[in-house]
Amino acid sequence: MKIYNTLSRNVENFKPLKEGLVTIYTCGPTVYNYVHIGNLRTFIFYDLVKRAFKLNNYKVKHVMNITDVDDKTIRKSMESHVSLKEYTELYTKYFMEDLQKLNIEMDTKFTNATDNIDEMQKIIVKLLKEGYAYEAEDGIYFNVSKFKDYGKLSGMKVNGSYSRIKNDEYDKENASDFALWKYWDENDGNVYWEGKLKKGRPGWHIECSAMSMKYLGKTIDVHCGAVDLIFPHHENEIAQSESYSKQKFVDYWLHGEHLLVNGQKMSKSLGNFYTLRDLEKQGFNPLSFRLMVIDSNYRNKLDFTFENLKKYEKLLAKIDLSVKAFNKTEKYDETEDSYSRIQTKKVVDSELQAFKEAVNNDLNTHEALQNFFALLDLADEKTKKGKVDNKEFSYLSNAISKMNEFLGVYVDYEIPKEIIDLAEEREKERKEKKFAEADLLREKINEKGYFIADLPNTFVITKRYLE
Numbered sequence: 453m454k455i456y457n458t459l460s461r462n463v464e465n466f467k468p469l470k471e472g473l474v475t476i477y478t479c480g481p482t483v484y485n486y487v488h489i490g491n492l493r494t495f496i497f498y499d500l501v502k503r504a505f506k507l508n509n510y511k512v513k514h515v516m517n518i519t520d521v522d523d524k525t526i527r528k529s530m531e532s533h534v535s536l537k538e539y540t541e542l543y544t545k546y547f548m549e550d551l552q553k554l555n556i557e558m559d560t561k562f563t564n565a566t567d568n569i570d571e572m573q574k575i576i577v578k579l580l581k582e583g584y585a586y587e588a589e590d591g592i593y594f595n596v597s598k599f600k601d602y603g604k605l606s607g608m609k610v611n612g613s614y615s616r617i618k619n620d621e622y623d624k625e626n627a628s629d630f631a632l633w634k635y636w637d638e639n640d641g642n643v644y645w646e647g648k649l650k651k652g653r654p655g656w657h658i659e660c661s662a663m664s665m666k667y668l669g670k671t672i673d674v675h676c677g678a679v680d681l682i683f684p685h686h687e688n689e690i691a692q693s694e695s696y697s698k699q700k701f702v703d704y705w706l707h708g709e710h711l712l713v714n715g716q717k718m719s720k721s722l723g724n725f726y727t728l729r730d731l732e733k734q735g736f737n738p739l740s741f742r743l744m745v746i747d748s749n750y751r752n753k754l755d756f757t758f759e760n761l762k763k764y765e766k767l768l769a770k771i772d773l774s775v776k777a778f779n780k781t782e783k784y785d786e787t788e789d790s791y792s793r794i795q796t797k798k799v800v801d802s803e804l805q806a807f808k809e810a811v812n813n814d815l816n817t818h819e820a821l822q823n824f825f826a827l828l829d830l831a832d833e834k835t836k837k838g839k840v841d842n843k844e845f846s847y848l849s850n851a852i853s854k855m856n857e858f859l860g861v862y863v864d865y866e867i868p869k870e871i872i873d874l875a876e877e878r879e880k881e882r883k884e885k886k887f888a889e890a891d892l893l894r895e896k897i898n899e900k901g902y903f904i905a906d907l908p909n910t911f912v913i914t915k916r917y918l919e
């Protein structure tokens with residue numbers, strides 16, 4: 453498997469620390485608001501990285517932090533007059549809902565920053581003792597000049613003189629000593645911890661170092677984030693972790709590009725700021741956004757427009773219909789290996805092979821999607837004929853399932869009994885050539901949010917998608 457490593461600025465052959473296992477740490481959300489679709493692009497990217505390793509038969513151990521204490525969460529919770537915990541729990545819940553709607557695999561250890569304060573303090577105490585950190589009047593800072601490899605990830609030049617920055621929103625142009633522990637002041641209200649250090653709270657960067665090392669070990673295989681985290685966040689994570697452990701922190705650094713909206717950076721002031729809920733309100737299925745993300749390779753910027761999203765909504769409808777219709781097509785057994793059977797096997801094998809190669813080529817998900825659609829087209833051909841040989845059916849449906857284990861764009865769901873009954877009634881009318889009655893029933897099914905398609909000898913019901 454080949455993957456681009458930001459640390460070496462090269463596409464490298466992936467080699468895990470332990471055979472058969474990949475340890476992955478991904479920077480999670482700061483739960484002060486709904487996450488926006490730009491953030492969600494990143495979370496889908498993490499999911500694809502994970503699924504790519506699984507496709508290659510690796511076992512995956514994945515940890516993601518939930519940043520439930522920082523400048524913003526404290527400020528917002530105070531403005532809302534609720535406790536920090538109550539405030540962040542609400543947005544954590546919404547975040548989890550978004551992940552599930554996007555069919556992101558949840559076999560992840562999610563861990564709150566506030567549940568790992570002891571670990572952070574332990575690291576800070578050692579950094580202080582060994583001279584990598586120093587105390588100032590308002591907190592404890594990491595001394596960037598003490599870490600000789602500073603800048604190795606981002607290429608940021610360091611010149612030996614640094615200002616100090618306490619805020620969580622950092623200067624992106626200059627290296628600065630950064631806060632490991634911020635002493636309490638009145639802006640923090642009742643948010644503080646004591647223990648091994650003076651009353652205060654952790655800085656943002658130390659959270660990820662502590663959680664990654666605690667749950668996955670001092671050196672891990674893969675650390676992912678969006679490109680804007682390379683500097684200073686990831687640079688700072690490396691500095692404090694490696695100063696603490698005297699070991700390499702991460703072997704492979706993977707970064708996902710940004711999402712633009714109509715060619716511009718998303719921002720509240722431009723009125724182009726969207727959450728998944730905004731897409732749903734306009735009638736889109738969340739998986740159409742997943743499909744859009746998959747169609748664009750993770751190292752390219754993705755330009756989101758609603759026009760474009762409509763295209764993916766249509767593709768999503770096609771996937772749903774193709775799979776369901778193929779499953780419902782009548783099966784029969786050829787007595788021997790027919791030409792058609794041999795041909796189908798050949799096409800299926802070569803598409804599946806090409807699919808895996810695309811995924812393993814630095815996650816070329818755009819290519820992989822073409823292979824998936826090629827198999828769906830072949831399945832459509834069989835469906836149109838009205839019957840399919842059992843063996844050909846299993847070649848095709850197994851390969852489609854295998855690809856979908858990676859893509860995660862087809863998710864089965866229950867059709868309510870009420871809808872099935874209406875559809876059967878319609879089929880009866882149709883067979884009796886009462887087409888006007890049948891059309892009325894079709895409309896009724898439509899109004900209830902479902903779609904009915906006719907096959908040669910039967911029919912299939914799917915959700916209704918935006919047209």
Ligand SMILES: [Zn+2]
Binds near residue numbers: 478479480660685
């Ligand atoms: Zn992080």
